[in-house]
Amino acid sequence: MTQSRQRQADLVIREMNDALPALGVSVRPSGRTRVMIRRYYATAPGTWRALSSLFLIFFIPLLLLRAYIELVDAILRLFNDPPFDLKSSDFTLTATWETVSSVNLVKFAGITALALTALSVAAVFLTGIGMIISEVLRIQWNRLRGNPANKYHLASQSAKIIHLAAQAYRRPLGSMAQQEILGSLASALQFMYDEILHISDTSTAVHRRLSRRRELRKHHLKVIAVLQKKEAAIDVDVRAALPQLAETLAGIANAYSEGRIGQLLPAAEIDHVTPVEIVKREHFRMVAIAVLLGGLSVLVALLNLPSTATTSLIGAIGITVASMIYGRKARQGMDVLDSIRGIQRPG
Structure with a gap:
């Protein structure tokens, strides 16, 4: 690790260590968390x-x-x-x-x-x-994006958010400076949610086809739900919500750095929580269905098939495309497919 990166890592760790006491949080970053932050800056792209x-x-x-x-x-x-x-016009069996x-x-x-x-x-x-x-x-x-697939990034992102929380905590309530910092904190939390969702994808110990991966993802969705609830509390009472958010993030970073990816938060904090429903990138799915179905329909039209065969083939292609893109939520893809075809089902 170069000296500049080492200084940057030292700065992030120092800011995290200073931010937690300023927020009145008793949790401190563990040695493994500090090592993970240093490794992130040692491997992050320049x-x-x-x-x-x-x-x-x-x-x-x-x-x-x-x-x-x-x-x-x-x-x-x-x-x-x-x-x-x-010639193409003579493309018949005879x-x-x-x-x-x-x-x-x-x-x-x-x-x-x-x-x-x-x-x-x-x-x-x-x-x-x-x-x-x-x-x-x-x-x-x-x-x-700062190498988010890197397994060390979550700890660094947690430190960044905790530092932003301390900065917002020190600013006058309702001031423009505080609002700007809270905006940066909200953006950083969105990246944090992505990091938590990608844990099961980047972990070499959990393959995609393992049955325990579903339970692991369910746990991570509950952790995100807890964080979102604490984030929403900022709009109610900033000074009470920011320390709670920082304490939760510090606990997640420590648990993650110790390899407890299936227990980022204690069971008592998340057992009663409903997993958050991820609806991200829905617009990309809709565009993908529209583009693929439109392109394949043009190719089918070039085959000069009978109208009944063309309709059936396009329908089969549409069902296949929707099933591939939506997976288990293929029923939702069928609704999008009906909208593209101009079909409206009765409610």
Whole structure:
């Protein structure tokens, strides 16, 4: 760790140690929490890495998109000028059989093999492009956000919020300075909620298919509900709510740094709490369904199928897309699908 980063980590730890007594909180950051904060600043990306990540986010997808456009253009040119005389308007079984029977079978078999090979390569290539773009965007977005997938970030984020709480606590009640700090605190808490939700995703001890992952996520949703309740109390009594919020965050940071990811808060504090319902990114799901269904509908229309077959195929594609995007909440996706198709069900 460089000296500048070491000084930055020391500053964050010192601010946290000063903030807790100023708020009247008896809990102190444990040694493991302090070590976790130092490790976060030792591994967090610097300015140049963040700028390079920003460049890669735009450059690599554009480069792959250009390659995809060239591939599609080559396929379209092949169909517009096929190696044998068969027009798209004559694409019927009779016309196809007449064309096939009039050409050299060896030549036709070779061309068919090449076409199938090209389609297979295109399918693999496009799948690879999608996977690469998805992975690049995920990695680079994590870096730009301060490496939130880094398992040390939660402790650093807790220290930041506690420091903001102490700053707001010292300001005059209702002053503009206090309101600005509370606004920054609210934004920092949103990142904190994301960090808690990502614990089960970033933990190497909890795989996605393990049954205990559901219970772990349920616990984390309860922890977020507790934090949101304490955050809402700021609007009622700032001076009473901020110390309680800081104490809860310090306890979460200490528990997390000790590896107790399934007990971030004592059971007595969360057993009676209803897990918060995450409705985040709902608008992205709706846009994804609309774009995918619209694009696939255009492709289906190009097949020149009978109207009944086209309607059934588009419906099947819509159900598949909605089920893939919404998962267990596929029923909610069906409602979005009906809205896209202009169907309104009776209440």
